[in-house]
Structures are given as C-alpha cells and as structure tokens.
Amino acid sequence: MKGKLFLIGSLFLVSGLSAQTADEAFIRKIADEVLINSKAYENLRTLTKTIGGRLAGSPQMYKAEDWGYNLLQQSGSQHTFKQECMVPHWVRGGKDQATALLPGRSKKELDILALGNSQGTGEKGVTAPVVLVNSFEELEQKKDQVAGRIVFYNYHFNPTFVRTFQAYGDAVKYRGMGASAAAKYGAVAVIIRSMSHSTDNNPHTGAMHYDSAYKKIPAVAVGLKDADWLASALSGGKDISVSLKTMAHFLPDVKGHNIIGELKGTQFPDEYITIGGHLDSWDVNEGAQDDGAGIVQTIEVLRTLKALGYQPKHTIRFVLFANEENGTRGGNAYADEAAKNNEKHLFALETDAGGFTPRGFGFTGSEEQLKKMKSWAPLLEPYGGGEISAGGGGTDIGPIHQKLKTPMGELLPDSQRYFDLHHARNDVFEAVNKRELELGAVNIAALIYLVDQYGL
Amino acid sequence: MKGKLFLIGSLFLVSGLSAQTADEAFIRKIADEVLINSKAYENLRTLTKTIGGRLAGSPQMYKAEDWGYNLLQQSGSQHTFKQECMVPHWVRGGKDQATALLPGRSKKELDILALGNSQGTGEKGVTAPVVLVNSFEELEQKKDQVAGRIVFYNYHFNPTFVRTFQAYGDAVKYRGMGASAAAKYGAVAVIIRSMSHSTDNNPHTGAMHYDSAYKKIPAVAVGLKDADWLASALSGGKDISVSLKTMAHFLPDVKGHNIIGELKGTQFPDEYITIGGHLDSWDVNEGAQDDGAGIVQTIEVLRTLKALGYQPKHTIRFVLFANEENGTRGGNAYADEAAKNNEKHLFALETDAGGFTPRGFGFTGSEEQLKKMKSWAPLLEPYGGGEISAGGGGTDIGPIHQKLKTPMGELLPDSQRYFDLHHARNDVFEAVNKRELELGAVNIAALIYLVDQYGL
Structure with missing residues (x-):
C-alpha cells in the first residue's frame, strides 16, 4: 500500500506531464x-x-x-x-403532545413534533375535530368545513421521483405554508404528514412561516404510520378530534x-x-x-x-x-x-x-x-x-x-x-x-x- | 401522482414512437x-x-x-x-471462543468466528503463542518461527480502493488460503484479520479451504478492534498466547x-x-x-x-x-x-x-x-x-x-x-x-x- 502511494506521489516529479495527468x-x-x-x-x-x-x-x-x-x-x-x-431563537419549550380522541372515548397517542418557528398551543392546548385534506386543492373544496377545526394535510412524498429531493421540493409547501392556508379559513391548528418516505413513525420537523395576514395557529408534523392511521380512520368516516399541546415560541x-x-x-x-x-x-x-x-x-x-x-x-x-x-x-x-x-x-x-x-x-x-x-x-x-x-x-x-x-x-x-x-x-x-x-x-x-x- | 402515471402509460398507445422512446x-x-x-x-x-x-x-x-x-x-x-x-453441511457446532493470555496472567477475550469449512479445535481447544505476520511475504520471512504456534494474519483492507470489492479481492486470499500456508510450516491454528474496514469489532466469517497436502488446522476471523489490539501488543514485543476453542466440522x-x-x-x-x-x-x-x-x-x-x-x-x-x-x-x-x-x-x-x-x-x-x-x-x-x-x-x-x-x-x-x-x-x-x-x-x-x- 505504501509503495503504491509513493509511486503516485512521485509522478509529480516527472517533467513533461500533461495538466490532465498532473490533475x-x-x-x-x-x-x-x-x-x-x-x-x-x-x-x-x-x-x-x-x-x-x-x-x-x-x-x-x-x-x-x-x-x-x-x-x-x-x-x-x-x-x-x-x-x-x-x-432567531425559537424554542420548543417542552414535550409536544397529541392525542386522537375517537368515538366511544377510546384514545390514541400520535407521535408529533411542533414545526420550527411555529407558535405553540400553550398550556391549555387545543382540542378540535380534524378535517383531512390531501392537497391544497382539496382544502379549497373543503374550505367551508375548516372553521374551528384542525386541518390534517396528508400529502404524500412521491415515491416515483428517483432523486428524493424532487419529492421534497414537491411536498414541502405544505410544511412551509400549510398553517396560514388553513388559518385563512378559520382552522385552529394544522397537522402535516411528515416530509419523508421512511418506514418508521418518526415525525420530521422543519421550518414553517406564517403569512402575517392570518392568525398564527399551531402547526405540527406527524409520523407516517400515525398519518396513515389517521387518514384511514377519517376516510372511513370516523369523527376524530385531536388534542394538541405544544409550547413552542420565540425568544428575542x-x-x-x-x-x-x-x-x-x-x-x-x-x-x-x-x-x-x-x-x-x-x-x-x-x-x-x-x-x-x-x-x-x-x-x-x-x-x-x-x-x-x-x-x-x-x-x-x-x-x-x-x-x-x-x-x-x-x-x-x-x-x-x-x-x-x-x-x-x-x-x-x-x-x-x-x-x-x-x-x-x-x-x-x-x-x-x-x-x-x-x-x-x-x-x-x-x-x-x-x-x-x-x-x-x-x-x-x-x-x-x-x-x-x-x-x-x-x-x-x-x-x-x-x-x-x-x-x-x-x-x-x-x-x-x-x-x-x-x-x-x-x-x-x-x-x-x-x-x-x-x-x- | 396518479395523473402522471396514466400519462406515461398512455404514451404506449401513441403510434409512431421510436423504439428508444417506447423503451x-x-x-x-x-x-x-x-x-x-x-x-x-x-x-x-x-x-x-x-x-x-x-x-x-x-x-x-x-x-x-x-x-x-x-x-x-x-x-x-x-x-x-x-x-x-x-x-455440503458444515456446522459451527457451538460458540467460538478465543482468549488472549498476556504476561502476568492477565487475559483478554477476543471476538472471533470460525471460518466457514474450517475444522474446529474440538473440546480440548488449542493454546499456543501467536506470531504476527502482515502478509504472506512476511510469513515466508518468519517461517522458522511458526511451528507449534498460531499465525495471526493482520493484512489490512486497503482503504484507497474506491470500489471496496477491489480491497476484498486483494485481501481475501488470507482467509481462503491462510490456514494451509501456515500449516505448511507447522502452525497449529490461524487467526485472520476480518475482511472489512468497518468501525466496529464484529468478526467476519466466510469460506476457506484446505490444501490437502497440509494438516487441517483451525482458522478463525477476528474483529478489527481486537486485531488492532493484538497487532499492537505483538509489535510491542509482548509474548502473547491465544487459547482457541471452536467446534466446527462437516456432517455428510x-x-x-x-x-x-x-x-x-x-x-x-x-x-x-x-x-x-x-x-x-x-x-x-x-x-x-x-x-x-x-x-x-x-x-x-x-x-x-x-x-x-x-x-x-x-x-x-x-x-x-x-x-x-x-x-x-x-x-x-x-x-x-x-x-x-x-x-x-x-x-x-x-x-x-x-x-x-x-x-x-x-x-x-x-x-x-x-x-x-x-x-x-x-x-x-x-x-x-x-x-x-x-x-x-x-x-x-x-x-x-x-x-x-x-x-x-x-x-x-x-x-x-x-x-x-x-x-x-x-x-x-x-x-x-x-x-x-x-x-x-x-x-x-x-x-x-x-x-x-x-x-x-
């Protein structure tokens, strides 16, 4: 091994080498x-x-x-x-918590993370029925059902993009702008399907921003397995509320x-x-x-x-x-x-x-x-x-x-x-x-x- | 997403497409x-x-x-x-064990695996002083010191090969032929540095074969951290014996x-x-x-x-x-x-x-x-x-x-x-x-x- 390295080093000493060879x-x-x-x-x-x-x-x-x-x-x-x-000095402020409340008093904990730069619910939390939308287009169709509710954006990472950054570029707008888009119609919080195609249930945080024209509502990401569960339950016609608590806020x-x-x-x-x-x-x-x-x-x-x-x-x-x-x-x-x-x-x-x-x-x-x-x-x-x-x-x-x-x-x-x-x-x-x-x-x-x- | 897939599918229906486009x-x-x-x-x-x-x-x-x-x-x-x-029906037959015996009665367990197709030590085990060789060339130089001893082949995976299979091709002969090469000079067993550049200490087994001209001596792979430790101790002039026990053997x-x-x-x-x-x-x-x-x-x-x-x-x-x-x-x-x-x-x-x-x-x-x-x-x-x-x-x-x-x-x-x-x-x-x-x-x-x- 050493011999080989010395040989390569010595190539430089040979005069008349082309630039390509020297490079x-x-x-x-x-x-x-x-x-x-x-x-x-x-x-x-x-x-x-x-x-x-x-x-x-x-x-x-x-x-x-x-x-x-x-x-x-x-x-x-x-x-x-x-x-x-x-x-900026944004802090999570505590453990992010979300519990799905099902008909018949059964409950399911959801694995969530508050999105970066989001405003938390505070100690009191937010509990509201959930509206499922798979896209911004569907939000527009359901805009009359959104007031007082939590909007759940279930937009999927597209697996057919071979370079995964294309899937991210395609999906990240829901994380970045989803909260204000829902607040516009009176939503009280948003849950975003994580920007991932992982096989686990870890939620993926990341930056979001608020449009100053609308109320700053809490925004969280949910893990993929929980997202699939929630989407499936809501699609099946179940009335599900979610109780959210996040303590996120900005310091100076x-x-x-x-x-x-x-x-x-x-x-x-x-x-x-x-x-x-x-x-x-x-x-x-x-x-x-x-x-x-x-x-x-x-x-x-x-x-x-x-x-x-x-x-x-x-x-x-x-x-x-x-x-x-x-x-x-x-x-x-x-x-x-x-x-x-x-x-x-x-x-x-x-x-x-x-x-x-x-x-x-x-x-x-x-x-x-x-x-x-x-x-x-x-x-x-x-x-x-x-x-x-x-x-x-x-x-x-x-x-x-x-x-x-x-x-x-x-x-x-x-x-x-x-x-x-x-x-x-x-x-x-x-x-x-x-x-x-x-x-x-x-x-x-x-x-x-x-x-x-x-x-x- | 769906829309896109249908579009792609329908391309096939358009006549006059080139073979390249259809492919x-x-x-x-x-x-x-x-x-x-x-x-x-x-x-x-x-x-x-x-x-x-x-x-x-x-x-x-x-x-x-x-x-x-x-x-x-x-x-x-x-x-x-x-x-x-x-x-073939080769079996490991039990837990592979190796203990390094240092001067002054101190001991160190080594993480080893018997090589595939190797003949084990049996219940009695083998205990012998270890001779370090970094290559077959060094084995030749030390051939007079090998009889009755365990040869430790410490040949490194070459990290400068970008395709790691080149490093494997370069190193694997020690696993495949190391035992017989050492048995030729009277060695009683061989320990092979694992064919890997991992950052952990897991030993890597794999097939070996015996040259029928020489005695079938036990052969094991050792994890990289233990290999480094052993090489360092032996290079420092310490007399180290290893006590090996492997139960490997062939069934019909x-x-x-x-x-x-x-x-x-x-x-x-x-x-x-x-x-x-x-x-x-x-x-x-x-x-x-x-x-x-x-x-x-x-x-x-x-x-x-x-x-x-x-x-x-x-x-x-x-x-x-x-x-x-x-x-x-x-x-x-x-x-x-x-x-x-x-x-x-x-x-x-x-x-x-x-x-x-x-x-x-x-x-x-x-x-x-x-x-x-x-x-x-x-x-x-x-x-x-x-x-x-x-x-x-x-x-x-x-x-x-x-x-x-x-x-x-x-x-x-x-x-x-x-x-x-x-x-x-x-x-x-x-x-x-x-x-x-x-x-x-x-x-x-x-x-x-x-x-x-x-x-x-």
Whole structure:
C-alpha cells in the first residue's frame, strides 16, 4: 500500500506531464490522504455526541461555534474568524403532545413534533375535530368545513421521483405554508404528514412561516404510520378530534456567528472560493447528516489541502454557516459582508445534502461555466462524483449568489436515505457511514482544487 | 401522482414512437410499479426475520427453499421447480471462543468466528503463542518461527480502493488460503484479520479451504478492534498466547435445491435469460444484504414484469441458487443441467453485491456485446444504474458462463457499506434501505427487458 502511494506521489516529479495527468495524480493524492488519514468521522462523532442538536440561539450553538473555531485552527486555517449575525431563537419549550380522541372515548397517542418557528398551543392546548385534506386543492373544496377545526394535510412524498429531493421540493409547501392556508379559513391548528418516505413513525420537523395576514395557529408534523392511521380512520368516516399541546415560541434574537477559516491565495489573495455547510441543526436530533456531515467535510477539505502542502492560487474560505434551518441569517450576513467589502467571489460550494456516497455536483452559473465543470467529470468519476448537472446551490450560499452573482454549486450525494432521517430524531451519528462521508470530502476537495487551478 | 402515471402509460398507445422512446416509457413503467407497489422490502423482512441465517444443510435452508418456491408462484411464475443438488453441511457446532493470555496472567477475550469449512479445535481447544505476520511475504520471512504456534494474519483492507470489492479481492486470499500456508510450516491454528474496514469489532466469517497436502488446522476471523489490539501488543514485543476453542466440522452432504421460476418466452421459449441471487447465507446473521437482497430483487423483477403484463420473447428464469457461500453446488448444478439438456442461454445476471443504491452493471462477454450494453446506459441513468463496465458476473453464474460461454453480468450497487457487514452479525434486515433495494430491482428489470427485446 505504501509503495503504491509513493509511486503516485512521485509522478509529480516527472517533467513533461500533461495538466490532465498532473490533475489526476493530485486528485489521487487527495483521495489517498482522505481515505487513509481522514479526521472527518471522529470529528463528526465529537460534534454529534458531545454537543448534539444545536439550533440557532441554543446553548449548544455557542458550544458548536467554539468547537468549529478551534477545529479550523487545528486543521490548518491561516486566518480564523467569527462573523457576527443576529439569529432567531425559537424554542420548543417542552414535550409536544397529541392525542386522537375517537368515538366511544377510546384514545390514541400520535407521535408529533411542533414545526420550527411555529407558535405553540400553550398550556391549555387545543382540542378540535380534524378535517383531512390531501392537497391544497382539496382544502379549497373543503374550505367551508375548516372553521374551528384542525386541518390534517396528508400529502404524500412521491415515491416515483428517483432523486428524493424532487419529492421534497414537491411536498414541502405544505410544511412551509400549510398553517396560514388553513388559518385563512378559520382552522385552529394544522397537522402535516411528515416530509419523508421512511418506514418508521418518526415525525420530521422543519421550518414553517406564517403569512402575517392570518392568525398564527399551531402547526405540527406527524409520523407516517400515525398519518396513515389517521387518514384511514377519517376516510372511513370516523369523527376524530385531536388534542394538541405544544409550547413552542420565540425568544428575542441573539448573537450568533458564521465560523470561518481561510487558506490564503498565493496569486489572487483577494479572490475567494467558498466551501461550506451549516453548523446549526434541529433540536430533536444530533444533526449528523443535516448538516454535521457537511461541516466535517468542509473542515476535512482544509485539513487535506494543508496536509498535502497545497498552496492555493485563490483564497479558499471554509465556512461553518449559522442558522440555515430557520432563518438563513448566517448566509445573509456572509453575502452582506462580502458586498460591503467589495469582495470578488469566484465560486461558492455547499455540502448540505448528507454525507452519503457522492454521485456528482449541481451547478448554477453560465452555460460556459457549466461546460467547464462538465469537462472535469472524468477526473471526478473514479471517486464517484462525476455526474455534473445544471441547477443547485445551497440555502447558505443562495444570498451571495443573488447579491454578487457568484456561481454556486452543491455536492449531490446519493439521496435515497436522506429523507428517512431529515429533521427527525434518528438523524444521529450512527446514520453516517465513514467511507461515504470521506468520499464526499474527496470529491469536494478535488473540485475546489480544479476551480482554484483553472477558474470557472 | 396518479395523473402522471396514466400519462406515461398512455404514451404506449401513441403510434409512431421510436423504439428508444417506447423503451424509455416502459422502463418508466417498471420504475413506477416497483417504487409504488414493491413487495421486495416486506419479502426481505419475512426471509430475514422469520427464517434468518440459512447456511447450506441447515434446517433454515429447507424453510427458505419452501418460502422461495411459494413466493415465486405467488409472484407470477408460470413454471416453478426445484433443481436438486447435494450440498455440503458444515456446522459451527457451538460458540467460538478465543482468549488472549498476556504476561502476568492477565487475559483478554477476543471476538472471533470460525471460518466457514474450517475444522474446529474440538473440546480440548488449542493454546499456543501467536506470531504476527502482515502478509504472506512476511510469513515466508518468519517461517522458522511458526511451528507449534498460531499465525495471526493482520493484512489490512486497503482503504484507497474506491470500489471496496477491489480491497476484498486483494485481501481475501488470507482467509481462503491462510490456514494451509501456515500449516505448511507447522502452525497449529490461524487467526485472520476480518475482511472489512468497518468501525466496529464484529468478526467476519466466510469460506476457506484446505490444501490437502497440509494438516487441517483451525482458522478463525477476528474483529478489527481486537486485531488492532493484538497487532499492537505483538509489535510491542509482548509474548502473547491465544487459547482457541471452536467446534466446527462437516456432517455428510445433504440434498439441497436451486429454486427456479419461469416466465415463458412467447417467441423463443427455448432460449433462456437467467436472473438470480443466492438463497443461502452464513449462520451468524440474517443474510440480509448477502444475499437476501438479491433474492427479493430477483422475485420483484418477476412480480413487476407480471404486473405490467409483459410477455417476454425469451424464457426468463428467476433462480434462487443454493450454496453460494461455501460450495457453489447450486451454480454448478444449474450449469450441468443446462449443458445436459442442450439449453441455449442468452444471458445470465447475478445480484449478489447487496441491496444498495445501484450504480451500474459489470459485464463479461464479447466487445461487441459490451458495446451493446453500453448503448443502453442512457436508458438506465435516470434510475442510477447507467455505469456499464467490463468484467464481473457472479459465483452462481460463473459455471454456466464457463460451460456454455453464456455472457454474464452483475448488478453493481454502491459498495461503501457492503464490507461493514459482509458475513458478520450485523448483516440484518435493518441494514437494508427500502428504496435502495427497490432501485436495484428497477435497474435489473430494465436491463432484463432490454436484453429480452434486443438480444446481446
């Protein structure tokens, strides 16, 4: 094994190699460094097991910031800093509870989670009959039956989309806008079928927002088995009420931070390449795939480039963004600061789709740039990340893309398992595979290297 | 969702469609049928949870045969039969035990499993000093220190191979041939570092064989953490003995069966396409990924083609092979029977690399045939299985490839997690993801459809 690595390293010394061959050799070095010496998995263990869930404003947010700052420094950052931003401070406030009340006084506990940013019922709770709707269209048809009731949105994740993020894009509007759409017709609360096609009953939380034109009613997600049960009972004509109690509410905004490390550019120190994920997570899990994986991959790319003695042409920024889940305040602050300082940003890449086996990258930029990205596919294919497709970016880098027209991209790992655990209790360290996580870092490092070498 | 499916279905009715478009549409129908209505995951639950491990010759082997036979019939097989073959009947015979004895009377239990087909120590056990070798080369260097001792092969899985099967191919000779290589120099037993790069300590069993020129000495696999501990202690110069007790032995061969279902060809009923996996598994786990996944995928392909009313041109055989793990008797019997009956076999495909997200297919045939396979890649890419590469097949279809020159192929799923659980206790139902399993079936069904339509 060692002999082989030395051989690959020595290829660089042979003069007259084509750029393609030198790139191949350097990317092989990246892969060997990560696959042999990666710290990503153990770093993820620390983040998830000693800090855990780290929603914006929570005590764990600050612990994670300090952990990230120190780890960036240990991993070779030449300039490490905290970029301040005010973040929302939503708290769950207690255990979310829901009980279905059936005819004949029988009861069934439902496994629910209050949606992020939602207003709770308070101690008194809310008890009301439930109206089933399978879509917004059906809500319109039933709008006269909604007043004083709880609307249950039972919109299913579409299993026929092979990329599960398409199913998410299709369904997430019910989580985001369902409460206000129902409040418009006088509903007193909403229950949303979880955005998932898992085989378990874990409810999946996630951000929602209220339309200020309507009353802020409580909103919860229910697990899939309970959703199926509830839908089946209601479809069968049973009158079912649900008694809900959630204590969710906002506290005043607090200071949070993007945590940023840099490798200084040797030729263009004032031109930036950004790679990042988000440091915050939901409160109900360890935030392992979402987005602990992206965080430790980002730091692993830094560690690897440093370990290989790579001196980038451009300044590479490694950004642990604040508050992706329920506010995007970190992403906005990063873009605002870049605009204020007239920074030139070459490219921004986000890793926030889980630490699963990489399949490729999504890219949002010009046709010409996309063509260039695609020309690198053969260099990434040996490591699994060669599928380059149009579109994609990330919540945290969206603002800089908007504001500065920075081309953006995202790692696209295999998506089959992501929505089994996204925003649910089972997004824990054990759900991450060491090698899958590492291969993501390999492909990101390779792409960042290519962008640094050749621009876009 | 429904609307969309009907639209796709109706495409078939429009005249003048190109073959490519009709193929795209039919493969979309396959995918929708599997992703919406698949029985594969629940079938796997039954196989793993109600039957469990099913090594050749075990009572569970017979239960699995009956289960498979009935399920093939329920899934639409037009002709279902059992093909008899004698299978080896190796039994573990009791709990495998190993204790490291350190200087100063301290002890450490090691987590081991006897290798399949190995001869146990018997009740008396074997206790001897351990000699560490990291390779066969090192065994040669230390051959004079081996007599009367236990050889510990500490050859590592190479993490730099991106496809983990390469690391397996590189390392597996120590499991297969290590015992006889050490017995040649008088060793009394061997301990093999498990063929894995998992992060746990589960030992991984698997088949070995003895060279009849040397004494049959006991052979066990040790978990990776214990292997690291043992290697570290021995490298540090400590004298360590290990006390081994394994009760493994062979009983007389018994009757086993390949379980076979067929969809009859409408144009070429005497020309066969084979798709299969193996029904047996190791005794220490549920055989979920290896190869329960392949079995339920094979049956799912049948169910799906039947559900879509597909009438194949050629006869498609769905084969649940016997005794892949420690004898290949099923694969040999299938080839022998085909040869005896002068059967014409167009293609054989095996799925025995786990029910993980599909990435492509390996193919062994002529250049011309490989080119044809590759021309279908764009039809498979939307479902993840578009990477067509040269080489590959399967243990069970190797004999028919050898004997009848039948072109052969294999599903190549993502390989990162396979050797975390291969032949280890943790290869259980919970290690399989429903959608990943289903997407494998989609790609197999699509490829079988294309081979049936266009030949090779």
